[in-house]
Amino acid sequence: MQQTAPVKDKKSPLKSSMLSSKQIQRRRRFRKNIPWMFMFVPVVAYYIVFKYIPMGGNVIAFKNYNFTDGIWGSPWVGMQNFKLLFTDPLAFATIRNTFVIAFLSIVVNFPFPVLLALMFNEVRKQWFKKTAQTLLYLPHFLSWVIVGGLVITLFAQESGTINHLLKQWTGETFPFLYKPVSWLTIFLASGVWKEAGFAAIIYLAALGNIDTSLYEAASLDGAGKIRKIWHVTLPGIRSIVILMLILGMGRVMDVGFDQVYNLQNPIVSNVSEVISTYIYRMGLQGGQFSLAAAMGLFEAVIALVLILATNAVARRFGQGLW
Structure with missing residues (x-):
């Protein structure tokens, strides 16, 4: 064969x-x-x-870090620093304050740039639009030292401008910076005033990419201004909003040392002490570097979990970052 x-x-x-x-x-x-x-x-x-x-x-x-032995030579203590964190009332209150302020910042500060961008997009007078944009962008370039000084000048109990007017009208002053609720309100409002205008630039750029024929089609269907915003504008920038939310969740635990440090005072420390100021006081001022590093590592892990969770939710709607 x-x-x-x-x-x-x-x-x-x-x-x-x-x-x-x-x-x-x-x-x-x-x-x-x-x-x-x-x-x-x-x-x-x-x-x-x-x-x-x-x-x-x-x-x-x-580790139990000390300068003599260095990073690698210091004695290993395992999870002892983390146990100290979660048993220390001050550290627990600091973590609680950070979560509360971070949550309020997301709820209050995050929507404002979107609202500003929507309002700018509807303005037809170019001179007014450019002037308003410039005035709202400028606070971003100011240091928190300057902003903190402005806030204290306005709301100080003895020499503040607002309390000076209140004393003339009512005969009494109000301790705006020494009451937890009013301090939190001023804290959030100052953050909005400083950053919302600059953050709106990203949403304005996204609004410029929306097809104008969609607005024309909505007008033919009889849609008013509000319905156009709801059914055309917001869906057009939805991906950017979700992207900014995911990125914002990564910074949610980083409340901001500069802002808190320049606005806080000992009387409201029960609500103003956050992780960044705790690390500064315990690490740089107190010399407890290992405890401060444990708090910083805890903050980073929580931020990572929040980013992954937010992205997982966004991915279910086809808008995930990865």
Whole structure:
């Protein structure tokens, strides 16, 4: 019986030419992108040197750190620092305050840039629109030291402008900065005043990409201004809103040292002491570096969990970041 020789798997000339053309295109694309890769090198180096390498210092959260032995030579104590955190009433109150202020900041501060962008988008007088935008953008460039000074100048009980007017009208003053509720209100309002205008830029850019024919179609259907905003404008920027929410959840635990430190006082410390100020007082002022590192690591883990949870919810609606 005659045996047939095995057929060798040979690539057709057409297929081999297609493969070679793809390889040539990849090489050309790579050569074109070489300058951009070199420009990206400093960015990668910055994050490696100043972001990723310092993460190794988090090991002191599991040690009893001292300057003599250094980071790696200090004695290992395991989870003892975390046990101290969750049994210390001050640390527990600090974590509670951080969650409360972070939640209020998301509820109050997050919608304002969206509302500002919607209002700017409806303004037809260009001179008024540009003037209002400039006035609302400017506070972003002010330091919290300046903003804190303005707030104290306005709301101080003895020399504040508002209390000066209240004393003339009613004969009494009100301790705005020394009552927990009024302090939280001023804290949130100052954050909105400083950052909402600048944050609205992103939403204004997203609004500019909405197809104008959708508004024309809505007008033909008899939709008014509110219905156009609800059915055309908001769906058009929904992906950007969700993206900003996910990114905002990553900073939710980072309430902001500058703002809190410049506005707080000992009388309202029961509501104003947050993780960032706790780390400053315990670490830099108190020298308890391991305890401060444990609090910082706890903050980072909670922020990571919040980002992952928010993205998981957004992904269910087809708007996940990854």
